[in-house]
Amino acid sequence: MIKQITFSPTGGTKKVADALTSGINKEIEYIELCAPSSEIATTTLDKDDVAIIAAPVYGGRIPALAVERLKNTIKADGTKCAVVAVYGNRAYDDALLELYKTCSEIGFNVIAAVGAVAEHSIVRKYGANRPDADDINELMAFGERIKDAAATGKTLAESALNGKFPYKKTMAGPTPTASKKCTGCGLCAKQCPVGAIPLTDLRKVNKDICISCMRCISICPNEARSVGKIMHTLIALAIRNGCAERKKNELFI
């Protein structure tokens, strides 16, 4: 069976993983690790399963919460997997290597790795509408090649990947807040993966635990949450050059 394991706060990572697994064309079980902690359960994989493990890139790294949840809740025993770092058209830096090492450490046999582009979840004009139709076709073809590689079970060498260890230092991201448009529906508080927004006061946010995943912005039915205009402009300017050209999806196999 295919186990599609994602950490996808705003859906871009899931779109990439969906395209890859649809190319494999087998029964799929979906495991989403970006959910409120009460919904996260332990999953034990069989040796015969093939896992597609996808996470977004934050500052060239895998979000610490994604690494923690993979380590604490996913049990593998030589299970074959493809690791997938999904980034917003700037760069994935050390993230693919970090996901490779994390999954190897928890007992996976990593047979393939993918760096793929999705819309930038803070500055949506970068990587806008990606994965697009061309990306989806390419990712489905990657999926077919991963299926073939799974049949041989040959491990992908860590040295095949870009990225360095020790990894880049992690950076704190922006914390979204609510505007007057907030109607108090509480969806953001219920869906925050770390419980950073108190249900009793949706205008407050615990900056110490917010992971800057932008989930609250993307799910708000009233577009009431944002990182603020000034912060958004500063981030857009800081990454403008890095995001200027269309980046390619890559498969390492």
Ligand SMILES: Cc1cc2nc3c(=O)[nH]c(=O)nc-3n(C[C@H](O)[C@H](O)[C@H](O)COP(=O)(O)O)c2cc1C
């Ligand atoms: C805090 C933060 C940091 C990010 N850092 C990077 C980065 O270093 N490189 C990049 O290309 N995209 C970066 N992105 C964009 C995300 O990697 C990209 O939009 C990804 O598809 C988000 O996944 P999701 O849609 O599943 O939430 C960042 C996004 C956030 C929220």
